[in-house]
Amino acid sequence: MKQLFIFYLFLFPFYLQSQTNDSVQIRALYDFNLTEGNCYENLRSLCKDIGHRLSGSNSAENAVKWAELLMKNTNLDTVYLQQVLVPYWERGNLEKVYWKNSKGQTSFLNCSALGGSVGTNGILKGEVIEINNWAQLKDFGRSEIEGKIVFLNRVMNPTFISTGNAYGSCVDQRHLGASRAAEFGAIGVIVRSMSLKYDKNPHTGSMTYLDSNNRIPAAAISTKDAHDLSLAIKDNELVELAMELSCLQHEDVISYNVIGEIKGTELPEEIILVGGHLDSWDIGEGAHDDGAGVVQSLQVLETFKKLELQPKRTLRCVMYMNEENGNRGGKHYAEMVRKSGEKHLFALESDRGGFTPRGFSIDGTKLQLEYLQSFKKLFEPYQIHLFNKGYSGVDIGPLKDGKLCLVGLVPDSQRYFDFHHSKADVFENVHKRELELGASAISSIVYLVDKYGLPESESIKK
Amino acid sequence: MKQLFIFYLFLFPFYLQSQTNDSVQIRALYDFNLTEGNCYENLRSLCKDIGHRLSGSNSAENAVKWAELLMKNTNLDTVYLQQVLVPYWERGNLEKVYWKNSKGQTSFLNCSALGGSVGTNGILKGEVIEINNWAQLKDFGRSEIEGKIVFLNRVMNPTFISTGNAYGSCVDQRHLGASRAAEFGAIGVIVRSMSLKYDKNPHTGSMTYLDSNNRIPAAAISTKDAHDLSLAIKDNELVELAMELSCLQHEDVISYNVIGEIKGTELPEEIILVGGHLDSWDIGEGAHDDGAGVVQSLQVLETFKKLELQPKRTLRCVMYMNEENGNRGGKHYAEMVRKSGEKHLFALESDRGGFTPRGFSIDGTKLQLEYLQSFKKLFEPYQIHLFNKGYSGVDIGPLKDGKLCLVGLVPDSQRYFDFHHSKADVFENVHKRELELGASAISSIVYLVDKYGLPESESIKK
Numbered sequence: 001m002k003q004l005f006i007f008y009l010f011l012f013p014f015y016l017q018s019q020t021n022d023s024v025q026i027r028a029l030y031d032f033n034l035t036e037g038n039c040y041e042n043l044r045s046l047c048k049d050i051g052h053r054l055s056g057s058n059s060a061e062n063a064v065k066w067a068e069l070l071m072k073n074t075n076l077d078t079v080y081l082q083q084v085l086v087p088y089w090e091r092g093n094l095e096k097v098y099w100k101n102s103k104g105q106t107s108f109l110n111c112s113a114l115g116g117s118v119g120t121n122g123i124l125k126g127e128v129i130e131i132n133n134w135a136q137l138k139d140f141g142r143s144e145i146e147g148k149i150v151f152l153n154r155v156m157n158p159t160f161i162s163t164g165n166a167y168g169s170c171v172d173q174r175h176l177g178a179s180r181a182a183e184f185g186a187i188g189v190i191v192r193s194m195s196l197k198y199d200k201n202p203h204t205g206s207m208t209y210l211d212s213n214n215r216i217p218a219a220a221i222s223t224k225d226a227h228d229l230s231l232a233i234k235d236n237e238l239v240e241l242a243m244e245l246s247c248l249q250h251e252d253v254i255s256y257n258v259i260g261e262i263k264g265t266e267l268p269e270e271i272i273l274v275g276g277h278l279d280s281w282d283i284g285e286g287a288h289d290d291g292a293g294v295v296q297s298l299q300v301l302e303t304f305k306k307l308e309l310q311p312k313r314t315l316r317c318v319m320y321m322n323e324e325n326g327n328r329g330g331k332h333y334a335e336m337v338r339k340s341g342e343k344h345l346f347a348l349e350s351d352r353g354g355f356t357p358r359g360f361s362i363d364g365t366k367l368q369l370e371y372l373q374s375f376k377k378l379f380e381p382y383q384i385h386l387f388n389k390g391y392s393g394v395d396i397g398p399l400k401d402g403k404l405c406l407v408g409l410v411p412d413s414q415r416y417f418d419f420h421h422s423k424a425d426v427f428e429n430v431h432k433r434e435l436e437l438g439a440s441a442i443s444s445i446v447y448l449v450d451k452y453g454l455p456e457s458e459s460i461k462k
Numbered sequence: 463m464k465q466l467f468i469f470y471l472f473l474f475p476f477y478l479q480s481q482t483n484d485s486v487q488i489r490a491l492y493d494f495n496l497t498e499g500n501c502y503e504n505l506r507s508l509c510k511d512i513g514h515r516l517s518g519s520n521s522a523e524n525a526v527k528w529a530e531l532l533m534k535n536t537n538l539d540t541v542y543l544q545q546v547l548v549p550y551w552e553r554g555n556l557e558k559v560y561w562k563n564s565k566g567q568t569s570f571l572n573c574s575a576l577g578g579s580v581g582t583n584g585i586l587k588g589e590v591i592e593i594n595n596w597a598q599l600k601d602f603g604r605s606e607i608e609g610k611i612v613f614l615n616r617v618m619n620p621t622f623i624s625t626g627n628a629y630g631s632c633v634d635q636r637h638l639g640a641s642r643a644a645e646f647g648a649i650g651v652i653v654r655s656m657s658l659k660y661d662k663n664p665h666t667g668s669m670t671y672l673d674s675n676n677r678i679p680a681a682a683i684s685t686k687d688a689h690d691l692s693l694a695i696k697d698n699e700l701v702e703l704a705m706e707l708s709c710l711q712h713e714d715v716i717s718y719n720v721i722g723e724i725k726g727t728e729l730p731e732e733i734i735l736v737g738g739h740l741d742s743w744d745i746g747e748g749a750h751d752d753g754a755g756v757v758q759s760l761q762v763l764e765t766f767k768k769l770e771l772q773p774k775r776t777l778r779c780v781m782y783m784n785e786e787n788g789n790r791g792g793k794h795y796a797e798m799v800r801k802s803g804e805k806h807l808f809a810l811e812s813d814r815g816g817f818t819p820r821g822f823s824i825d826g827t828k829l830q831l832e833y834l835q836s837f838k839k840l841f842e843p844y845q846i847h848l849f850n851k852g853y854s855g856v857d858i859g860p861l862k863d864g865k866l867c868l869v870g871l872v873p874d875s876q877r878y879f880d881f882h883h884s885k886a887d888v889f890e891n892v893h894k895r896e897l898e899l900g901a902s903a904i905s906s907i908v909y910l911v912d913k914y915g916l917p918e919s920e921s922i923k924k
Contacts, residue, residue, distance in 0.1 A: 035620055159492065414893060414896050431876060437623075
């Protein structure tokens with residue numbers, strides 16, 4: 001009851017007095033982003049001037065400098081780097097998966113080593129066994145699997161409407177495949193790419209070794225190659241499969257989260273965070289994942305600057321390092337927040353691609369959820385309709401403390417996994433207006449949260 | 463009051479008894495379309511085996527045969543052609559727009575004659591005058607315009623969220639530009655392409671001559687060329703512009719609407735129509751416009767067949783001829799309906815591209831609108847959220863009689879005008895899942911309307 005009271009206390013003034021003003025202001029935010037916003041040009045520069053930027057690489061360091069300079073040129077009040085130790089894995093030059101038939105003919109597969117995989121140290125050869133689910137792995141058991149290369153060919157479920165859910169229900173195959181297969185004596189693993197599209201692009205991504213003493217090489221192959229390989233196995237064509245990977249895990253290196261702020265005029269100690277991750281996989285250009293998110297996040301602050309909107313609270317843009325293979329940036333940032341006692345009110349991450357925004361996935365209290373849902377009507381003209389409880393994002397996740405409201409931007413998901421972690425994730429596959437509409441949606445919700453605060457925190461002051 | 467009574471009479475049984483069953487059935491429709499539907503393969507065939515198909519062309523006739531055969535192979539109960547006389551305009555081989563500077567250097571522009579334009583009958587040369595709105599045309603007047611080529615350079619407004627609205631508020635420039643400029647003595651017209659994308663693709667489209675005795679040639683140029691040309695004019699670089707178009711308007715020829723049906727089991731005399739248009743412009747492949755709509759429409763009937771759903775009412779798929787430059791198919795079909803007294807209950811058109819579906823645009827009575835909105839909850843899991851009053855489609859428009867409920871499928875609009883009427887409108891730019899989700903959405907609403915009928919017609923029988 002008390003909660004409801006607080007809820008209405010903050011909700012009614014909003015509805016009664018300000019809805020028209022807010023409509024006008026949100027329209028202005030959209031108009032600015034759709035006509036004068038720089039996020040598309042910034043994304044072009046990140047993709048083309050820097051390129052892909054895996055943690056630890058020279059390119060990632062260039063990206064840090066690029067981001068710092070860009071923030072400074074945006075005339076933010078404060079711009080600084082937050083040092084963080086990150087893993088440094090390298091793919092190396094050699095990356096081959098191929099099989100031979102009984103006539104000795106060789107077929108090469110489009111492949112990509114999984115991030116974190118060990119190398120093969122020469123040519124790794126073996127018979128292949130296809131596995132479509134974990135139960136099968138147990139059923140075959142050590143007697144069937146030992147000494148072989150395991151081919152994990154579970155298909156992403158096309159009947160999920162959100163492709164993120166299809167990914168979430170399948171990605172354990174990539175992440176844990178090598179570990180689980182190794183338990184049964186496998187010598188290597190190849191994994192069907194995490195994509196709903198039938199094509200020749202292999203998709204890399206993170207994997208982990210549960211037992212550091214039993215690490216076997218792992219590579220993704222394209223969905224088409226997975227289909228063809230499966231047929232070849234069924235037709236008993238395949239005699240032997242070979243893998244050659246030259247991956248190397250180096251010592252951790254120093255890198256940085258890049259942070260910029262506009263200081264709040266009334267409640268500067270309260271932080272509203274918008275962010276994405278600056279690092280990307282080492283193929284493609286990390287355009288959707290997550291160039292889009294970082295340029296949109298900066299666009300929010302630029303929009304406030306250019307429109308001369310003085311936020312009450314401090315707006316902070318964080319470009320995180322190392323989301324892809326460790327989340328060291330996100331973890332370290334949260335640790336620093338806890339140590340310093342900084343008060344975060346709201347954190348929003350954009351890391352699901354630069355597609356037409358559909359809404360927000362809200363990880364907060366029931367009251368926060370209902371409060372944000374009360375803004376829904378304001379977003380209707382912009383076809384933003386999802387205000388559901390759900391997951392926010394990897395980078396901001398470690399901030400979760402039961403009070404802070406975490407939010408993920410939810411764009412249309414249909415095309416995301418066509419590009420994700422592959423060479424197709426390039427600037428040309430991001431649509432200018434869709435990217436700008438995402439920046440507009442984030443700017444709008446940040447505007448409202450800055451203006452009205454959020455319930456169930458100490459900080460609800462209008 | 464009576465209306466409300468009727469409304470609840472049909473609404474409540476739906477909510478109380480059938481919502482769960484309907485959820486299950488709609489899930490089955492989506493599952494089928496996302497795993498076994500043929501619409502993507504059918505679109506490939508239409509685009510690659512037939513290609514573009516402007517009314518009157520050999521290719522359009524091939525498309526008619528293709529569609530008839532496909533419907534027969536889908537085992538529809540009835541498949542037939544409806545003869546219709548269509549215009550036959552040909553672009554011809556020659557299509558050039560270029561300008562010269564004071565040094566005699568020539569710059570060629572990426573251009574496309576507008577559909578229906580007369581040819582230039584040799585080289586048409588003249589000074590150029592840039593016009594950005596109709597008021598300017600009047601302000602300049604005959605004294606400034608006579609004997610010149612008018613360059614219509616109004617930009618599509620990027621602040622519209624629906625690009626269809628941006629198009630609608632700008633397309634008079636293309637459609638009427640030649641007529642209006644000719645009133646002031648212009649000798650030719652070039653028009654900035656109807657696209658929000660900045661690129662080198664010219665976009666053709668229909669135009670009309672209000673005065674058949676004063677017909678001047680008209681061509682579109684790409685948005686980038688329009689931008690560059692405008693700069694050249696402002697910088698006084700441009701001395702003279704030339705146009706060479708070899709377009710020809712032939713006599714009308716015979717063509718066909720292609721129609722297929724599944725006969726209703728209980729109310730076969732009541733028709734539920736789904737359709738799109740088979741013709742396309744003569745560049746690109748007419749993939750989004752409107753290959754997507756015709757394959758989705760057929761997919762609805764195929765889904766009923768394959769899932770062995772016996773519709774109560776007759777489901778009719780109409781692939782209309784000549785939407786692009788005359789709408790003869792749509793007009794003739796409506797005329798035949800009036801003559802025969804056929805009872806149409808519901809007509810849905812898909813002609814806004816094969817993108818992620820967002821909802822429905824409903825042109826019906828208030829009661830029909832509210833009734834369809836009562837289904838909204840069932841569509842929530844599929845992220846279908848728009849159930850607004852609005853325009854349906856060009857082909858089904860002539861059926862409007864104040865009773866029949868007309869509906870347009872509303873997909874995400876951001877990318878449509880990147881492709882529309884240009885060489886970029888090819889199969890490769892249609893996304894399999896997005897196309898299938900559209901077919902699923904149409905199948906679902908057709909399923910509900912067939913099952914429950916619609917208010918404010920004689921035909922509400924469960």
